[in-house]
Amino acid sequence: MIPILAEFAIIGKDLSLLENVKIIVDDTNNIIEIEESSREIHNNVALIPGFFNAHVHAADIGLRGAAYGSLNELVGKEGIKHRYLNQMSEDQLNESLKRAFQEAINSGILGWSDFREGGIDGLKPYPVEDSLYHLAFGRPSNRELGDISKFSNIGIMDVKAYSEGEIKILLKNINRKSQKLFIHASESLNLRKTWITDFGVSDIKWSLDVLKPDAIIHVTHANMDDIVEMSKTKTGAIICLRSNQFTKTGTPPVESLVESGLPLGIGTDNAMFSKLSLWDELHSLKNYIEPERLFSIATIEGAQLCGIEWGISKRNTNFIELQIPKHVQVRDLKEWIINNGTEKDILKIWR
Template sequence: MKIYGNILWKGEFRKGTVVIKDGIIEDFRKERDFDFRGTVIPTFINMHTHIGDFWARDEPKGGIKEIVGPNGYKYKILRNRKKVYEGMRRAMRYMQKEGISHFVDFREGGKDGVELLLEVSRGFSIKPIIFGRGVYKEVEGLGLSSVSDYDREYIISKVEEAKRSKKLFAIHVSERIREDIDFVLSLHPDFIVHMLEATEEDLEKVSAARIPIVLTPRSNMFFGKVPNIPRFLKHNILLALGTDNGMFSLPSILREMEIAYKLSKLYGYVAPEEILKMATINPRKILRIEDNEIGKKARLIVFRRLMTPFELVNKSTILDIKKIIL
């Protein structure tokens, strides 16, 4: 298979032809030689989801603590196993159609919750990267809600268990209130989520520790909060995008990119190419996924026409996708 067009190759858009055989990239050429023509980017990776509550139909009422905090509204939603199962399947069907190849789910419900997502994912090409509330052999990582929700000794013991088991570790930080970044960084997370209430000093420390941050703009906006994306980039922090709670956000990276780009204009400017990287290249760096290089697996989205980065971020839809290679 040969695909010619605008290709996001090694972090830059280049005109050329990518050659794929048996799912592996064989070559990248400048010559115009193709079976398909269009715009080619790596598959999206949704870096933060909670798809267990996707089935919820009623408008959640209250603030962050009342809706997603311990014993909040979302935990009532998660009690109905049949509806959780059906909702997760709908969410995964949508993500797969949009060209999302992986999604990082912070899975509630203990081992049963993890096993339910694994059961749901059978038959899908899209891969769940599961961060459990506990450390189980089936998960890729430990994903905790917040340092404010647990005893410090408990957090330390869980993180030590994760490190011993060679699992990744991530945690929500400073979403509702500012939290102790020194304690968080002492845990050596692989990435952190939100940091909306962080101070400049907090961000300087995160940058110095080279810890990536995952942002979820649409979910934040539901709670009346707006992430200042240029501020994070000013500190040279590696950023990625996620869609967060399924209760009030479609797990769409296309929508997330558009909102992220437009919100950034409230505080300055972020180039559409940078937003695209937050949905494609940066997550691969965080999760250490190696693909889309010569000799490695091809995971690509082929759009039907030649599109600029601005169009991809602001005006592309599922209808523009010609082919998804997983």
């Protein structure tokens, strides 16, 4: 048994702030006990839940530093990313994923939702299955839509990904009880405008009416009508602010999304141009969302969007041991994490 002592800890799915905490883990790092110590602990250590990256494309990390251009040039069907992935061998895919896993874990991301291109072949087993809690979203090819039971979850590129007939096949075969469905929408302003012209509704509204997704990614150009419709169906929104800034596609209506009460998550998006760090996302979003809610979105809420129970508990051992400054008080812990914390403050990852 290993005792872990901390001056502060953020515990459970309600993210309770506790002082003088002792966590006991066994030899396999499973939590056996969580208790408030009877004596004061002054070790400048805080225990916090691991971050959950609600949307990432991990496999393209090998293009880091070499991917520039418009959104379509980067991630379009004939873009840089797809040309790169299409010529990648299985060994190269595994090496890319190992690199992405390590970068994520080192930064405190202990769970993620990963979009994998290339149909069923793109969903090759992860190289280190137990190193990070992962949810894989596959992108079925047109020929694979008739048998999507092989896909654990479905991730759709955008509203133009499939024809009307193919959409009907997908919806007929998806198992809503066991398969999540996420889609990118309103990331591209041009696509949004074209869709409104052609169909009379936004790509977000069309997605809600036709696909009924569990979450919509980006919503960069969502308006209040879109957000109201998402609220009616309790459809989640995943914010990828740094990605939108890199691709120059715009800034999502973060304040409106927060005020709406929608379930939210944060994603780093494509690893080829966004470092796998939720610290960086937190620093980018801190002027839009108050610290308490932002910390929740980066941990509990993002995981819940994917149907995953999160937070430090006997059922979840994924947590971070942080070094904190002496002046930080328990009431200020989340604010300090949002404004000042970095991966350099990590003492140890427990998983």
